[in-house]
Amino acid sequence: MAKYLLLKHYRGAPASVNDVPMAEWTPEEISAHVRYMNEFAARLEKTGEFVDSQALAPEGTFVRYDGEGRPPVTDGPFAETKDVIAGWMVIDVDSYERAVELAGELSAAPGAGGRPIHEWLELRPFLGAHPTVTE
Amino acid sequence: MDEALLRSLTPGVLAALVRRGADFAAAEDAVQDALVEAVRVWPGERPRDPKGWLITVAWRRFLDATRSDAARRRREDRVEVEPAPGPASATDDTLQLYFLCAHPSLTPSSAVALTLRAVGGLTTRQIAQAYLVPEATMAQRISRAKRTVSGVRLDRAGDVATVLRVLYLVFNEGYSGDVDLAAEAIRLTRQLAAAIDHPEVAGLLALMLLHHARRAARTAPDGSLVPLAEQDRTKWDTRAIAEGVHVLQLALARDRLGEYQAQAAVAALHADALTADETDWVQIVEWYDELVRLTDSPVVRLNRAVAVGEADGPRAGLAALAPLDPALPRHTAVAAYLHERAGDLATAARLYAEAAHRAPNLAERAHLTGRAARLNARRPR
Numbered sequence: 001m002a003k004y005l006l007l008k009h010y011r012g013a014p015a016s017v018n019d020v021p022m023a024e025w026t027p028e029e030i031s032a033h034v035r036y037m038n039e040f041a042a043r044l045e046k047t048g049e050f051v052d053s054q055a056l057a058p059e060g061t062f063v064r065y066d067g068e069g070r071p072p073v074t075d076g077p078f079a080e081t082k083d084v085i086a087g088w089m090v091i092d093v094d095s096y097e098r099a100v101e102l103a104g105e106l107s108a109a110p111g112a113g114g115r116p117i118h119e120w121l122e123l124r125p126f127l128g129a130h131p132t133v134t135e
Numbered sequence: 136m137d138e139a140l141l142r143s144l145t146p147g148v149l150a151a152l153v154r155r156g157a158d159f160a161a162a163e164d165a166v167q168d169a170l171v172e173a174v175r176v177w178p179g180e181r182p183r184d185p186k187g188w189l190i191t192v193a194w195r196r197f198l199d200a201t202r203s204d205a206a207r208r209r210r211e212d213r214v215e216v217e218p219a220p221g222p223a224s225a226t227d228d229t230l231q232l233y234f235l236c237a238h239p240s241l242t243p244s245s246a247v248a249l250t251l252r253a254v255g256g257l258t259t260r261q262i263a264q265a266y267l268v269p270e271a272t273m274a275q276r277i278s279r280a281k282r283t284v285s286g287v288r289l290d291r292a293g294d295v296a297t298v299l300r301v302l303y304l305v306f307n308e309g310y311s312g313d314v315d316l317a318a319e320a321i322r323l324t325r326q327l328a329a330a331i332d333h334p335e336v337a338g339l340l341a342l343m344l345l346h347h348a349r350r351a352a353r354t355a356p357d358g359s360l361v362p363l364a365e366q367d368r369t370k371w372d373t374r375a376i377a378e379g380v381h382v383l384q385l386a387l388a389r390d391r392l393g394e395y396q397a398q399a400a401v402a403a404l405h406a407d408a409l410t411a412d413e414t415d416w417v418q419i420v421e422w423y424d425e426l427v428r429l430t431d432s433p434v435v436r437l438n439r440a441v442a443v444g445e446a447d448g449p450r451a452g453l454a455a456l457a458p459l460d461p462a463l464p465r466h467t468a469v470a471a472y473l474h475e476r477a478g479d480l481a482t483a484a485r486l487y488a489e490a491a492h493r494a495p496n497l498a499e500r501a502h503l504t505g506r507a508a509r510l511n512a513r514r515p516r
Contacts, residue, residue: 023488023507030505035357055497 004099007122012083017118036109055087145256148189150228160281169193230330234293237301245280265314337386338396344379345402348372360502364411376406397426416446449476484510
């Protein structure tokens with residue numbers, strides 16, 4: 001088994017095929033989309049491949065250490081940030097091929113007009129533990 | 136196996152051990168052991184005096200644990216001469232436990248976890264699942280909390296307000312995993328209301344019952360939010376409403392108004408309306424005026440602006456909104472709604488989209504995006 005992170009971007013990924021902002025969908029299209037996402041996660045729970053799924057607020061703050069005895073420095077949010085993570089799903093699957101297959105399914109979530117969004121999702125393998133048997 | 140009975144006995148058993156001289160952390164561990172033992176043994180034969188049984192077993196576990204610890208040899212000698220456990224009933228002890236678990240030295244998350252475990256009798260695993268954190272994390276949180284309050288003596292009445300805040304936090308967390316935190320909060324508040332005569336405890340219980348009564352109507356089958364005005368009111372739990380209203384009326388009759396009673400009064404007025412149109416918004420505004428007086432909270436002022444919008448029209452609502460800080464949570468959503476009511480659909484759609492961008496959870500985001508979408512679909516582009 002290998003764990004993969006499926007990253008969804010607010011910004012920074014190549015444009016989707018069906019690239020209409022959600023606020024311009026019909027309410028029915030929005031609920032169809034939400035249903036698809038929920039059903040997808042529920043199905044992966046049944047197959048034993050689901051690990052975690054979280055959504056993030058669009059804006060955050062940058063923080064860094066500013067030296068002994070001083071409070072941390074904060075900066076942002078930056079309106080012009082090019083890459084913004086919207087959320088993730090973590091899956092635990094048998095192969096890279098299976099991970100790609102699932103990412104493809106998630107990307108097919110319906111959007112405007114009930115048609116698949118064809119959204120670009122970023123697939124990142126976890127750096128796992130060092131295996132016991134190496135030869 | 137009556138899990139509800141078992142859990143209702145937990146705080147009394149724990150308090151009995153503490154009263155006999157066990158330190159809180161060790162007593163709490165011993166009670167958890169006794170609960171596990173009860174789950175194993177009771178299905179065969181339930182004891183005639185369940186509470187006495189639990190105290191006996193927990194006390195024995197406590198002694199075993201103390202004995203096995205050589206460094207505690209002297210304390211063992213002391214507890215050995217304690218009287219043998221007999222039947223016990225002491226609601227006062229339960230009350231002291233509530234105070235201890237909501238002690239001001241605890242952070243809110245620690246107080247919540249400790250209350251659910253020590254008063255509620257939930258297992259660490261259940262609490263961890265309910266709050267979506269790893270079990271090891273929750274175990275650490277609880278043992279740190281126990282250490283924090285281990286020096287606190289169970290002899291003085293604490294502050295009821297801190298207990299109520301903890302129970303309110305549990306209630307508002309809602310529902311995830313196999314533990315229904317809202318129902319658990321109601322159970323614990325009910326138990327507290329039985330142990331202490333306090334109008335705000337009753338007020339909180341009423342508030343919880345009245346909100347819980349709407350639960351089935353609050354979400355659509357697909358999980359999306361259904362706002363109050365659009366809820367199918369036949370799905371409201373009339374028994375819970377009747378109990379909530381009754382509890383509230385008794386509390387209000389005491390003439391010691393507090394914020395939970397006032398909030399419950401607002402909920403009761405909503406519960407009283409057969410349709411959204413029949414809502415008595417004028418009275419609701421009056422209760423919000425009371426709440427502003429009691430709490431001076433900006434969030435209350437925001438809710439008051441919504442009520443004013445219903446009672447006196449959207450322009451009046453926008454006027455009530457105007458002096459409030461736009462950075463308040465849900466301010467933009469309220470502004471969007473009032474503009475929609477006022478007929479300014481373009482502004483409303485823009486504000487709904489902005490509110491969705493700032494929404495604190497996915498359900499609200501989807502709901503607000505849907506509102507924006509509905510208005511955008513209606514307007515010519």
